[in-house]
Amino acid sequence: MATEIFGPYQVGPKVGEGDMGHVHQARDTRTDQVVALKILDQFDLRGKFDREAAMELIEFAASIQYERLHPILQVIESDADQGKLGIAMPVASGRSLWDHLKSGRSIPQKNAVQIIGAVAAALDFLHRQEVAHGAVKPSNVLLDRSGTATLTDLPMAHLRELGLRPAAPTELQQYYLLTEATYFSPPSMPDDVFALAVLAFHLLTGRLPFDDPRVEARGIPPEGGLPSLVHAVLLRGMTDNVHLRYESIAALMQDFKGAFRGKIDEQTEHWFLKETPPPPDSDELPPST
Template sequence: MTTNLQQRLERGLAGRYALERELGEGGMAVVFLAQDLRHDRRVALKVLRPEISAEIGAERFLREIKMAAGLTHPHILPVFDSGEADGLLFYVMPNMEGNSLRQRLERERQLPLEDALRITREVASALDYAHRHHVVHRDIKPENILLHERSAMVADFGIGKALSGDASITQTGMTIGTPAYMSPEQASGEKEIDGRSDLYSLGCVLYEMLSGEPPFTGPTAQ
């Protein structure tokens, strides 16, 4: 599956980006380390899986990415580029040196109080800025919090639904988010989610940083 995805990307992005290797994958997307040929720099290129691309649609995806690209904040990972290549939707971010909060938690399990509070404050600052610009993240979790030079940066605002949207992210009821960190209203499938949902998720992340496990550990949002 990933091999086919990479081949399609390489075909669609020829002359713009050269894919080097896979950095990671999740249920919705795959991330590749790539060389930006126009600007001679290494970047992280995230491509949505074909079924997700088809579900969201290029117009909606690019509209939301455009809003995310307009966010300029020291604790928000910027968006360099986005588009459609061979029917696949992608966006491009800086290739950050360092680890995700998830990787640190896997090593240490529990963080010192000072570190946990600093990370929480920095993420809260990023969320406050985004919410004031009518953008809701919808998937705050340790995997989407990057740690770079003792500073936290929130990634993946591009996939979150903008507040100005008027429908759920998909027509088939697919929910954006991770069960262990979802707010009750998001878990129940409510369409109108606001910034308070992100703050609930951040509270779950803080709980995990201090206790060593998320507050809820069931396999589903219910």
């Protein structure tokens, strides 16, 4: 950036980056409050219509409040920076989940399950408002010092719907994309179910489920030390067979919790305790609903 001021904020060091923009520590010159300021600088917002549409979308996202969603404090338009937008958020007292995973430190299973449950609760809340997140990945899960998780970046995938698109997704984002989706597809609830299953696998095994993020190169995720029932549930959560997918976050989580108690859904047990799921043209497939 050419200036250290963005709207009312004095911009400090960069603390994170993503495919849509960079996150800086910043100070509100009006109140001295320190915030995390995400500056959306990876696409062109010089058109007045684009800025107004983007601001309206982000302000709508800010109006959705829930304890497991990281709040948006303010949306800022900076004419001094070629019409760029900024999103001010509270500073997370801990780090992102991605920071933890990149460090190579393992997360105890109990903590991992709690994080998965927190993200699932946020997604279930959004889906009950008929809103998909569309950008579930470890870098968008923030942890406080006690390890409590919140989900952030709700507006980002929806901004892509407006045509505000960076050149390409990060590699991490590609691993979390539903099989038939693309980075530029509108966010959907099945996207979120798939991404939650990928996140759960990533957290519980310490590795991504696929060796290659490209859809055509994905294989069947290995057990990775998971209990066989948990592995079966996550395979179903990541399946490309639309007939066998979980219908909701709640359905995935019910089976996920049941797996730790030794009981999973009959379809999960029938199809996914086997080595491979059925092919799309299998005569045994249940009818589409």
